[in-house]
């Protein structure tokens with residue numbers, strides 16, 4: 001049984017005491033400390049109880065109900081939280097299953113996500129038109145905008161009309177390659193309004209990556225910005241986008257590019273010869289300003305696509321996951337409210353709930369975190385959402401905490417990598433600011449190590465705030481495992497217990513059998529469909545089935561390993577496929593390898609993750625060179641550049657090792673398992689190396705890795 005520390009996160013100041021979880025399914029018992037130390041160690045088994053046994057019991061009972069008759073659970077919420085233009089037929093709440101990958105939710109029901117996220121809050125009974133929908137803070141801290149729901153509605157309508165004016169129709173894919181400006185969220189909502197499907201590409205991706213995505217989605221329409229601003233630097237987004245649409249794979253696809261030019265840009269990027277040649281560019285602001293601020297909402301079927309988001313897999317090119325309208329909206333809305341303990345529980349049945357939270361997710365809207373927890377989730381709940389254009393380090397490492405103080409942020413959501421990098425600078429920066437507005441601190445993207453968790457909890461939260469460790473994926477649409485503030489006890493490093501409506505199981509990786517007892521270790525899978533799940537991979541349903549549904553028939557396979565402890569709490573142990581998670585960015589090792597072998601000097605490449613203090617996992621590349629290419633530092637730089645060009649700067653390798661040979665089996669397979677161990681310096685647990693063609697490469701490679709460390 002684990003050693004527990006008890007603090008009541010709802011009351012200040014912190015008084016750590018020992019507590020003990022009695023069973024995984026009944027209640028939490030608090031125990032006053034009698035014996036050993038109560039100070040918070042880095043031991044992962046401490047428990048912070050921010051709840052009462054009553055609230056945990058309530059969670060357990062609601063969770064049990066939500067998976068016993070999951071269709072009934074979600075149908076109640078769909079009618080009480082969303083507004084429908086036409087109801088779904090009673091039999092269509094949930095149809096299909098994981099076996100044949102035919103899941104659908106609320107099909108036949110008609111609604112519009114933009115209407116639910118924006119318009120309804122401008123109308124009775126909500127009447128929140130004058131309340132803030134978006135707080136935007138630009139790269140420079142003094143550049144702040146507050147946008148009300150009414151202003152948001154007007155702007156979204158204008159952009160929607162502008163999209164129509166260039167020819168965008170219901171069902172068309174619109175690619176967005178934009179900085180973190182309010183117009184990005186507005187354009188996403190404008191697409192939703194007219195039934196266009198947005199495909200947002202994170203502004204850190206390269207021209208090659210954009211081109212692949214435009215081609216895959218056959219996206220005729222692109223919205224970009226002349227430049228973006230980050231950390232005092234200007235990013236030439238339009239030039240990168242132009243380079244993309246001129247690539248072979250995009251020729252003849254793109255018809256118009258709307259270029260947002262209202263971001264303090266000096267316009268230098270605008271007039272280029274290429275514009276004349278391509279004749280595709282239209283100035284965003286000019287076109288939008290002359291549109292009418294009224295545009296009716298398209299009636300969308302609950303199963304019509306809302307957006308595509310590309311993510312990396314273990315093989316091949318990134319896949320475009322398709323999220324649909326009704327289920328995604330409901331799931332985004334519900335998980336935002338529950339996971340962050342929003343004080344306001346909105347819905348037609350409760351229109352006048354007080355509006356108290358200042359909610360800030362400081363991710364980028366280009367990833368699923370931004371889609372669900374910056375744009376859709378908060379706005380669907382009628383609260384204000386924060387959009388942050390800059391970085392945690394600009395102008396200095398106190399930027400986040402300065403924002404918390406100035407905006408009186410109550411819910412703050414970031415990634416472990418950001419916490420780790422800020423932690424390095426010590427406690428002085430956060431201590432300079434008044435962080436007393438904070439109530440809930442969230443983390444996402446990768447497992448959080450207990451030391452970072454505790455720093456977040458103690459130094460940022462002053463021992464008063466719940467730290468919610470939200471586990472989920474691009475594919476899941478929203479959180480699937482997380483503690484609920486004030487409800488679930490917290491164990492640093494554990495994402496704790498499943499969200500409502502999510503039936504999580506641990507499968508034996510080899511046999512695929514459910515492991516029912518705890519503790520258990522295996523792969524994480526989900527047993528029943530939930531509304532927020534992605535429905536397919538764009539243009540390749542077979543790939544969707546192969547990756548998620550086929551590995552363990554009857555289950556959704558997440559691709560992560562996990563442990564369930566004796567209290568039933570989940571601990572994610574990391575990807576079990578060839579996907580690595582670098583600072584919460586998902587990167588397929590195959591993508592990095594193909595970027596490397598595209599260089600003429602490279603004969604073979606094998607890429608593995610390597611433990612990294614700040615990023616969680618770094619990228620380690622082993623390459624053999626083609627005949628005649630000598631090893632050199634210059635070549636290493638070129639190879640690194642090749643990866644940046646093919647994918648983007650966030651995928652820059654941390655280590656490139658040139659080697660005469662890779663560990664191969666006699667049948668010619670690269671043994672990545674061994675490379676992972678070499679990269680991590682775990683030579684004593686190499687395992688069986690007798691099947692290697694030439695076991696001596698192990699020693700040579702380890703020596704090279706050691707030198708680079």
Ligand code: WT7
Nearest residue numbers: 369444445446447469470471472473474572586
């Ligand atoms: C992968 C999904 C979810 C939005 C950001 C990343 C890892 C995510 C956690 C967490 C441990 C986590 C998993 C997952 N992951 N959150 N709280 N604890 N691991 O989305 O790019 O689709 O990546 O990120 O490995 O499969 P994504």
